[in-house]
Amino acid sequence: MPEPVAPENTWKAPVAPGPLDASVRVPGSKSITNRAYVLAALAGEPTLVRTPLDSRDTRLMLGAVSALGGGCETTPEGVLIRPIAAEGDDPVSVVLGNAGTVARFTPALAGLGARAVRFDGDEAIRRRPIAPLLDALRRLGMEIDDDGRGAPPFTVRGQGGVRGGEVELDSSASSQFLSALLLAGPAFAEGVTVRLVGDAPPSEPHIAMTLDLLRRFGAAPERDGTVFHVPPARLSCPDYTVEPDLSTAAPFVVAPALTGGTVRVGGWPERTTQPGDWLRGLLAELGQEAQLDADGLTVTGTGRVPGATLDLHEVGELTPVIAALLCFADGPSVISGVAHLRGHETDRLAALATELSALGAEVADTEDGLRITPAPVHGGVFHTYDDHRLVMAGAVLGLRAAGIEVENPATVGKTFPGFVDAWAGMLA
Template sequence: MSLAAVRRNREAVVSGNTANTWSAPAASGALDAAVRVPGSKSITNRAYVLAALSEGPTLVREPLDSRDTRLMLGALSALGASSETSGDGVLVQPLRPEGDTEVSVTLGNAGTVTRFTPALAGLGSRPVVFDGDEAIRRRPIAPLLRALVELGLDIEDEGRGAPPFTVRGHGGVAGGKVELDSSASSQFLSALLLAGPSFTSGVTVRLVGDAPPSEPHIAMTLDLLRRFGAVPERSGREFHVPATRLSLPAYAVEPDLSTAAPFAVAAAVAGGSVRIEGWPEHTTQPGDWLRGLLEELGQRAELDASGLTITGSGGFPGARLDLHEVGELTPVVAALLCLADGPSVISGVAHLRGHETDRLAALATELSGLGAGVAETEDGLAITPAPLHGGVFHTYDDHRLVMAAAVLGLRVPGVEIENPATVGKTFPGFADAWQAMLS
């Protein structure tokens, strides 16, 4: 979506009902808080997919419970993998597709559901219709659909390369070798690798085009495959996952470090300390990069066996940052850098134009709307700090923009965050946890 289109959407929101806003609380002094964030969305939904492809049931402990993860469980249920939630977690049963009657999968605006589940539909013997929110129809998926067709799936999309589309299952997927352009999203590659063990010949994927963004998410996929019993191999730009019988009776999900990002940077913005309970000592999550960034900005990040403590000064310099591998952190980092003592440049994130919204256009529009000097570049943002003021910060149904606005609100009174409920995509209790941090 172009910047002009984002502005038109903003104007439509302004002319409509803006009563649904949340007044971002300002910090009254240095922080002294401990917080616990919910489980990782990226890990939870990968674990659910692999559990559905396993031979026996899998108990997924401490999963994220949010709109995206509920959509994933709903999709798996429609495809034939039931689940049951209890105090111990979510018990996912193996995929048992039955019947030949058409079923529907609701995607919402969940990228992982849209990319990870179509391959599973090919394992059954019935038509499966995939569709979701208007926003998901604008998110890129054509390269993945082409690759799935080459691997043996029967997909009808009327040339859109996007939802809605129909997968007509024929009781299995041949698999084999395929070339894939995953430059728009690492999820395309992860989708093929996660499904690979269930294909008759496994899958071999050779990447073409530019490198996929977010290498940590690829590492996350490979790590989870190994935990469930697969034997993925990688040689440069080629990946191989053989046909494998998966099995893992129980798996515990790590806290979501990207969701922890606004809490981690809060100490830098307001001063004081914030402890994030359960931050893992070893992880594939891209959010772990924040520790190094905060130290680079002059803050203190102390990791021990039970969590991470950030101690901040309330002041920090600008920075030049290539966020290609950690693009999902861009909204929070951009908000942080609007409060820096000097100019900053964020690069390597052109792919964010295809996320929940055009994140680069949205950030430039909304941050500038509160007084910051933020301009789009070819692959990122140029940020020149300037005096900020309150106002409505529109979120375009994007959970990360809610978090970015909350960071600004720590230091800028009067920030009104439009549609705060959209943060339920990854953290339904975000507003309460944010307020508790300040109490």
């Protein structure tokens, strides 16, 4: 059972006073920001990244780029990234925190230099899977010492470059393994050809996002089913603008479904590879109205939600918010396709089943998802396990249930440091 929580370390999630009428803005996409930072670090000239997310995860990525020899400068227009210069041979360390993108995207960059680079972070990152990626990097010519753990801490001993070439990869636990190899591929002497083995990676949209950013930076990735090829290339993208984070927008766009009224999310892109765009179709399926125009997305809700059967394999990061929403549905719901969530910031399936049930809902975790039987939700502490998406789920619960005390709301700083204030503003 979770440890007792001090009252000063909780946030009382506000109850919606009635139908909403609000406009909100969410910060830049974490997934896009950190991919753009990696590619900018590999480019042949500086890159200005506009409207990036400023959060713990993205600051950790900037710290990694700096440790590896790149330059990072905050300007009034955005963040200016200067490419990594493979100079020096003194050992350095990269701090991972609990950032999966940093842990998975930066080891390949360390192989391009000539120094030993140690990677370590929070206790939680040591439990997140990375062994298939490390094994693939070894086969591509990198020297990595992890004492057989297949997890941080580990050390990459740079040899002044990475051979690259062909490699098989099991990316079924995380699409980030595949993205890590593809993002680094342009800097490998032979590029990279990745043949996927095992089950399909989760979150196809994130793979499409990686391929799209590679093209934006001048690479020429190719895909033939489960085979991906990225040839060597000199990258360049002097000016890049990051889209708003649509997954971070999830609690705001589902709110009217529980409260009625309207919420407008500014800047929602008309075309995007972000998995969060799937929310528009979900809202329609649940009987809500979602209209997209040049100004953004306008959601008008009914205040009632039907039960649903949802395969969230491609959009697993939305599961916590959707599960909280379905606790108030008119009938039972089933979420499937998200077994990989057991290896995220925490075992999200077990955490959701435990915490939602503790507050009155009947929620069971299955082999690959959740089974939700709505029941009256009451107040109490909602433990968040240092997981930003669980903070957002707790906020959604609070819309309809008084007395929800969300543990450690500051952990939402991983993706949206201003979330609590923005949430209160929506309800004002």
